[in-house]
Amino acid sequence: MMSPSLALRNVKKSLRDYGVYFLTLTFGVCIFYIFNSLESQQIVMELTSRQAAALRTLDKMMGIFSVFISCILGFLIIYANRFLIRRRQKEFGIYMILGMGKWQISRILVLETVLVGAISLFTGLLLGVFLSQGMAMVTAKLMGAAIGRLRFVFSPAALRSTIFCFGLTFILVLIFNVGMIQRQKLIDLIYADRKNEGFKVPRLTLSVALFLLSLLCLGAAYAIMLLFGLPMANVILLAAVALGTVGTFLFFFSLSGFFLRLLRQNKGLYLKNLNMFVLRQINSKINTAYVSMTFVCLMLFLSICALSSGVGLAGALAGETRRNAPFDASLTVQAPPAGIDPARVALEKGVDLDAFAKEYLTLQYYDVGVKIPLNTGEHAVEAPIYFLKLSDYNALLSRQGLPPLVLGPEEYAISSNLPKEWPAAVRDYMAGDSGLTINGVQLRTSPARLEESPLVTSAYWAFELTGIARDQSLTAADLPVIKSALHINYPQAGEPYETLCLNALSSLELTAANGSRLNPSLETKARVLEGSNSTTTTVAYLAIYLGIIFLLASATVLSIAQLSETSDNIRRYGLLRQIGTDEKMINGALFAQILIYFGVPLFLALIHSLVGLKVGNDLIRLVGDKDIWSSGLFAAAVILLIYGGYFLATYWSSKNMLKKE
């Protein structure tokens, strides 16, 4: 039978044309699998029951969203497929002239679709399985779970749903393709590449008016967002979104007509190299492309916001993990005036610390009777400062794998990991420090001496500062001890040690020197992290998931539009070559054309995003003090990778298309 070999040859031959199609499919399958395999990733994590439940919820959420996502991906695949088919209409026409029946052609097409689908499904799944190994680590970190034994993560459920969703899409593509062939008339197939569009250029005054109107709409939308901020009333938000959408639409609608006229006034630029040609090319299509431009721009905007917020949230979480839980467990107790050594007490009472502690460290905080005024402009407080010995502090640092602090004899350092605007206030104080006296010795500090490493595992911020001074400054005087702390690290993270530790220490009775009972507070890393992390992780993951999908969608739509345009333009470029245009100039024109198509929506989307992120930033700061702008950088890298990848793939495919002729 000749159909299979013909189909195989066709796929091989048009591998370049299939490039973007493959890329989209493979990316789609890969992302889809990764985000659906979350639940099975827990085999490499040591989860508490609460964390396991959270992961299940996350997985369920992903499942629900995946239905929506698969609709988007399905649309993209069908869209990409349509381009491929359109490009090959003439080929089908030739098959028909040769006497091949419509069903025979359909069979070739079915075989091709199945072949391409199978290859990309396989590649995507392979990539997905591979990448989901790394994803498990990230998930564990975000959920604050420990990573247990390294094992290969594979999710049969994710595999099933991926195959199901994409299988369904392929069937839709098949139906579409066969239907297309059945409906076609031979004459249309043969003359498929001869159809010419007429061009209508909107009137200049109309273009300018619409352009100004679009700027007005966008300005109003921005103003509303910046003025009201999130969260805002639904009606206002809706108005802003509507204004933004209409503004974007009008912007692209009027842009070409407006822009072309403007540039034509500048003869020096317009009559240079192929500029005229490029501008006309864009102008001739932007009249019909403004809808997809608007779509792409808004998708990009959503994608940038979703990615930045998602990564920002994740970053805020991970940052807080580091800040708030330097030890597996911390027991603190206020025990003035002589302090207490909780470890010794525990050992005396027969607690086997070694059963759950790989290492432990007892710290004493000295009260020097000083309060430090802090002023953020909004709030002013007098924060107490308790002192740690330098040797104790350095022991604490070394447990966290940090380099030791060095202090001069007349120096002291301040340690604070207060959130948000407080570090600045502390620095302000340190800059104007007049020094403090301990035991008759004047000690000074400077903003460079601000230490931000966390000192204790705790679920909340304590409004106090910690001072650090050389040991003899503190021990020489008979300073009262205000607080003692016992920090413990387990031999290995996980449930058994956690339980042992909680059982042993939560019931530990401590008594002060005067015989009164003390109230120690015991916090473990697991408890601290479990709290809010799972909800935030869910939101962060969804945001990243959606962000990547939106990005993929917009890049694909643009890429396909450009590729089909290039295939329409082969004749025009051939003509440029005939009249002796430099190959470099032609490639330059092609590059410029594709760059403008990819760049203009991205440009507007970036401006949208600046406003969107400004608003979103305030929201993120409620969760953690991590700034969204730095995560914007990560989002930018992802966008550069995917969007830029599509841009280059489009340029190269287009160049090849032109070269082939």
Place this chain on the structure above:
Amino acid sequence: MTVILQAKNIEKYYGNKNNLTRALAGISFDIEAGEYVGVMGASGSGKTTLLNCVSTIDTVTAGHILIGGRDITEMRAETLAAFRRKALGFIFQDFNLLDTLTAYENIALALTILKTPPGEIDRRVLEMADILGIVGILPQYPYQMSGGQKQRVAGARAMITNPTLILADEPTGALDSKSARTLLESLQRLVRERGATILMVTHDAFSASYCDRIMFIQDGKLFYQLVRGSDNRKLFFDKIIEVISLLGGDSHDVA
């Protein structure tokens, strides 16, 4: 008179060892500056191959072609593209205008790819349009023009760079007889007033009768040459018809 185009014994073979086609079997001829030369011949006689070789679109198997004293058979690909845009002008049967550009822009394009200063472009386009009688249609798009107008725009595009040689491939092929006449008269004016040199391939005796000299090609060889001299167009036309009937074969092609 200076020789613009010099073809020295050019040959062109297609195919492989077993199945060899000799499209050009050793043709030599000279074209002088300001000459309007026609190439005629039946289908398959090699006239299009000749034009392709001269226009640097195709390469010869043997022999040399000198245009303006430079041997194009020895040039490398990059040099050829540069040579093409500087020294040659093209007029095609199906006009080959860019449908996205106006007539003005189509003509200007030939100058912009030569990196001509923008200030000069405007003046030269208008001057050329005046000679070809297309000033009125400069702001129009190709789809708004008639075939004859399109071909004159193509002519203007070919001429505006003052090329050493203009190559025309069946320029009247897609035109009705009235448009064809206008175009041919315009080309003649280019030769008379601007000193252009044109090599035109045609199988149409009427078009050919506007030339100064006709080269007849058969089986890849120069079969006969006809020089107009002081004959008027009608007389020259009759002579062309005579040669065509001698050539036989495709005489029914003649208009």
